[in-house]
Amino acid sequence: xxxxxxxxxxxxxxxxxxxxxxxxxxxxxxxxxxxxxxxxxxxxxxxxxxxxxxxxxxxxxxxxxxxxxxxxxxxxxxxxxxxxxxxxxxxxxxxxxxxxxxxxxxxxxxxxxxxxxxxxxxxxxxxxxxxxxxxxxxxxxxxxxxxxxxxxxxxxxxxxxxxxxxxxxxxxxxxxxxxxxxxxxxxxxxxxxxxxxxxxxxxxxxxxxxxxxxxxxxxxxxxxxxxxxxxxxxxxxxxxxxxxxxxxxxxxxxxxxxxxxxxxxxxxxxxxxxxxxxxxxxxxxxxxxxxxxxxxxxxxxxxxxxxxxxxxxxxxxxxxxxxxxxxxxxxxxxxxxxxxxxxx
Numbered sequence: 001x002x003x004x005x006x007x008x009x010x011x012x013x014x015x016x017x018x019x020x021x022x023x024x025x026x027x028x029x030x031x032x033x034x035x036x037x038x039x040x041x042x043x044x045x046x047x048x049x050x051x052x053x054x055x056x057x058x059x060x061x062x063x064x065x066x067x068x069x070x071x072x073x074x075x076x077x078x079x080x081x082x083x084x085x086x087x088x089x090x091x092x093x094x095x096x097x098x099x100x101x102x103x104x105x106x107x108x109x110x111x112x113x114x115x116x117x118x119x120x121x122x123x124x125x126x127x128x129x130x131x132x133x134x135x136x137x138x139x140x141x142x143x144x145x146x147x148x149x150x151x152x153x154x155x156x157x158x159x160x161x162x163x164x165x166x167x168x169x170x171x172x173x174x175x176x177x178x179x180x181x182x183x184x185x186x187x188x189x190x191x192x193x194x195x196x197x198x199x200x201x202x203x204x205x206x207x208x209x210x211x212x213x214x215x216x217x218x219x220x221x222x223x224x225x226x227x228x229x230x231x232x233x234x235x236x237x238x239x240x241x242x243x244x245x246x247x248x249x250x251x252x253x254x255x256x257x258x259x260x261x262x263x264x265x266x267x268x269x270x271x272x273x274x275x276x277x278x279x280x281x282x283x284x285x286x287x288x289x290x291x292x293x294x295x296x297x298x299x300x301x302x303x304x305x306x307x308x309x310x311x312x313x314x315x316x317x318x319x320x321x322x323x324x325x326x327x328x329x330x331x332x333x334x335x336x337x338x339x340x341x342x343x344x
Contacts, residue, residue: 084099087136089138090148092152092155094137098158103137105154105157105160106134106140110210110211110333111126118157119156120153121145121150124146126180126182127145128143129332132332175215177210177211178210182206182336184293185297188290189202189205192204194276194283196271196274203340205339206264207237207338208334208335210333210335213331213332216328226253229313237313237339240320241317246315246317248315250312253328256308257308258310260325260326260337260338261301263340264294264338307330307331310326311326312324324337324340
């Protein structure tokens with residue numbers, strides 16, 4: 001910080017000035033409205049305000065040691081180019097730059113990063129990734145399991161995300177698939193198993209995974225996604241065939257997820273066509289919530305298809321073929337797939 005900025009900050013915060021500084025109280029600081037003074041402080045404290053901005057754009061070098069002149073120039077620049085304002089969410093105060101960084105980071109983070117690196121509860125991490133992208137930190141407040149503790153952890157991660165935002169060399173990206181928990185998919189799988197138990201082993205299953213979001217924007221990694229899907233293995237997708245002997249085929253990524261949406265919505269028809277009726281309180285609860293469960297998995301890609309990509313997988317085994325529709329959320333790398341078991 002230049003000496004002129006130090007004088008200006010002292011004038012606003014009533015700190016002591018050494019001999020040789022402007023004598024007496026700053027008349028600009030005394031007359032400056034509180035809101036304008038806060039804008040000046042926000043501007044000087046904002047990490048995006050570098051020395052080039054202060055010394056050249058605001059022209060403080062020309063007024064070294066003149067506190068009132070520095071304040072006047074800072075106030076004018078802060079009024080015209082205000083730094084992002086602080087936000088208070090669930091009682092947690094985010095400085096403007098922290099809010100910017102958290103929005104940027106959460107919109108790109110995997111469940112693993114939020115859970116392990118940012119030290120969020122796994123449920124909060126999963127719910128944030130499922131609801132991304134966010135326009136503000138305030139929009140994260142209503143997300144289930146995201147309270148004061150989670151928001152404080154996100155704020156603590158802000159400096160890491162800020163550095164990534166402004167890195168001149170992008171971090172290396174490497175494609176990897178990680179199986180993650182999804183409460184909605186788990187409930188729908190439980191319902192499918194109960195309602196279609198006469199099938200083997202059920203009519204279908206829903207699997208949720210995570211890939212690094214950068215894999216969709218990095219051309220090299222994006223080209224690896226579809227060819228990598230057949231290698232997920234029987235422990236991820238429960239193919240009836242041994243995929244180490246005969247691998248499924250996977251189509252290239254395409255914009256939108258119409259097959260995934262229609263296949264998940266077909267679950268309601270699969271269950272109703274069997275005339276199945278729930279026999280336990282748990283089954284009754286799942287059956288009653290089936291429209292909401294299906295909607296939670298399909299409403300977003302149906303409404304905003306350009307934010308998703310899909311690939312179709314298939315095995316070729318005469319009458320026992322099986323298929324899967326794979327959908328990827330382009331904003332956060334969340335992978336959802338529905339796999340239909342063979343009907344033989």
